[in-house]
Amino acid sequence: MVHFMMIPHQFIPHIAPMMHLADRLAACEGVTCTIFVYEKLLEGLPTDGLRDGVQFHALPPSKEPLSLWNPLASGEALGRVVNEYFDKELLGAGGGIEGKPQYHCLISDLLLLWTVQAAARLQIPRYILCAMSAFSLLMRLHSPRTEEDKARPKILHWPNIIPGPLISNFFATNPNASGVGATFINRSANESAGILENSFSELEHESMAELQRMGLNMIPVGPLSSSIVPAKNFKGHSNENYDDVGDECLKWLDEQPPTSVVYVNFGTTGFNKFSTEMVHELALGLEGSQARFLWVLRPPPGLSAEEAEQVLPSGFEERVKGRGLITRGWAPQLQILEHRATGAFLMQGGWNSTLETICRGVPFIAWATFADQPTNVKFAADGAKLGVMLPSRDPITGIWLKVDKHVVENGIRLVLSSEEGKLIRKNVQNMKVVAAKAVSPEGSSSRSLMSFVKGLQIAEEHRHTELPN
Incomplete structure (x- = not known):
């Protein structure tokens, strides 16, 4: 015993x-x-x-x-x-x-x-x-x-x-x-x-x-x-509870072509290191990529209710209507990653999320901002070739680089529609099988x-x- x-x-x-x-x-x-x-x-x-x-x-x-x-x-x-x-x-x-x-x-x-x-x-x-x-x-x-x-x-x-x-x-x-x-x-x-x-x-x-x-x-x-997955009523480190929007998300995914959707989720606390300007660049990058996307949005902290409502660029939601679903509720991440329509996961690069996307054969696009995120995705992207790390960090000087809409747009296009993206997808599909065998x-x-x-x-x-x- x-x-x-x-x-x-x-x-x-x-x-x-x-x-x-x-x-x-x-x-x-x-x-x-x-x-x-x-x-x-x-x-x-x-x-x-x-x-x-x-x-x-x-x-x-x-x-x-x-x-x-x-x-x-x-x-x-x-x-x-x-x-x-x-x-x-x-x-x-x-x-x-x-x-x-x-x-x-x-x-x-x-x-x-x-x-x-x-x-x-x-x-x-x-x-x-x-x-x-x-x-x-x-x-x-x-x-x-x-x-x-x-x-x-x-x-x-x-x-x-x-x-x-x-x-x-x-x-x-x-x-x-x-x-x-x-x-x-x-x-x-x-x-x-x-x-x-x-x-x-x-x-x-x-x-x-x-x-x-x-x-x-x-x-x-x-x-x-x-x-085991986090309960819908688990607050984590937020002061809010979120409405369950799982059915809405999965129904919308059912209507999309295979591997065409970028799933965007930085977690309950993911935007804590983001400014409104960074959220705008992310939004404009999604818009410019012309890709379909499902975005589970949490506003940066410290904003008033009015500021939180205006965290997205003016007119953005109207311009992407039809090819983008933006929700501020609780979404079933594992079911979304397993859905046939999901083609990439745009995340911050916490190791739990990195493993979840690898184990479901979905390439990642990572915008790492703090803690272990930069090194998790540096290895998984450049070492294992399972996704793309947006160049937010210079590997030699350690200086933080500006990630703008063009960087986001290029990362999405690379994963979804380039020859390199096909290789990444093949690698992550193979690693999905290997991960299942390991356990x-x-x-x-x-x-x-x-x-x-x-x-x-x-x-x-x-x-x-x-x-x-």
């Missing part, structure tokens, strides 16, 4: 893969998983499709607000809540409280460094789930961490992973930002027993091999996917996951046999 304590960062892009991992682990005999989630977030999570071995522990609310833009502080606040639970419920004066859950392994989000001490308190091994690509983790571990490093960033060469050189601060949204985040993640990775990577060997073998050479125990377990019962990720669980089970058996009578 192995009981996993699973602690994700409390953002849906981090909670979802942890849930998927728990669902996969619970398929193994003798495995139970308990996921720690704030009670308020748990109310909106879809738990009906989970296996019986998956359960949740509802955490009381943190006294500090959950901030998407300060994930390290939000993670530390989560640590204070969890450690209070440890003190009250798990760890008594004698080292434990009779009748309380016994955990054998802690699986933590990469961003939660405090779980190093938490695992030590519980005297159990700590593994981390990496919700970004292996290549992004590799880049992050080479990011500048000191003022000297930032002043003289390294030029990195991995020709077996990605063509051409990259500057070491390519990962950072702000190349002049503090190196605290890079140091934090470096410690979190290196002070773990292993890294459960949400990717698969056939896609990222070289990146994971490079991480292995750096001394990390890489365990590919992806793509993490199941029947099949005899696939590479399934074998890797089973080996991980078996190793813990054997270790637990040895621990019991070595205990004094």
Whole structure:
């Protein structure tokens, strides 16, 4: 019997893969998983499709607000809540409280460094789930961490992973930002027993091999996917609920020719790094491409109700009427990606969305703006040739480039109607098959996951046999 304590960062892009991992682990005999989630977030999570071995522990609310833009502080606040639970419920004066859950392994989000001490308190091994690509983790571990490093960033060469050189601060949204985040993640990775990577060997073998050479125990377990999808009433990190427009979207797609539609969705928080000007350039690029499109639109934050209504260029919706559907509601992303009419996915490049589009054989067009997005799509576009990254970042200088309507238009035309686009489509269709095989019962990720669980089970058996009578 192995009981996993699973602690994700409390953002849906981090909670979802942890849930998927728990669902996969619970398929193994003798495995139970308990996921720690704030009670308020748990109310909106879809738990009906989970296996019986998956359960949740509802955490009381943190006294500090959950901030998407300060994930390290939000993670530390989560640590204070969890450690209070440890003190009250798990760890008594004698080292434990009779009748309380016994955990054998802690699986933590990469961003939660405090779980190093938490695992030590519980005297159990700590593994981390990496919700970004292996290549992004590799880049992050080479990011500048000191003022000297930032002043003289390294030029990195991995020709077996990605063509051409990259500057070491390519990962950072702000190349002049503090190196605290890079140091934090470096410690979190290196002070773990292993890294459960949400990717698969056939896609990222070289990146994971490079991480292995750096001394990390890489365990590919992806793509993490199941029947679990975010509930329609899940607010994520928005203050709004959205109306369900799934039927409208799917009915409209039914009327479109095969592989003709660009699906545009930057997620509930995707436009947080966008200005109204950037939204205008995106809209005008869609218009100029002459392509059909389905756009799930979320306005940038900080706008008044009147400004939000006017976030699109004047007359845009009228000009594209008939070939473009713009909705501001909740749309069923996986069903849209699986629809025969969908020909490309225009997104920001979070790893969850990147894997979702790869696993459904749909090429992507990515406008990456923050966090791990630039390196996720740099690898997936330039390394694996599965989509197109709009040139928003200079790979050598790290300088952010202006993405305008012409860049958007050219990216759409390349994917939908060029010879290069045909090759991309062929590559992503092939990778769809490979990804499905990786998580099949005899696939590479399934074998890797089973080996991980078996190793813990054997270790637990040895621990019991070595205990004094």
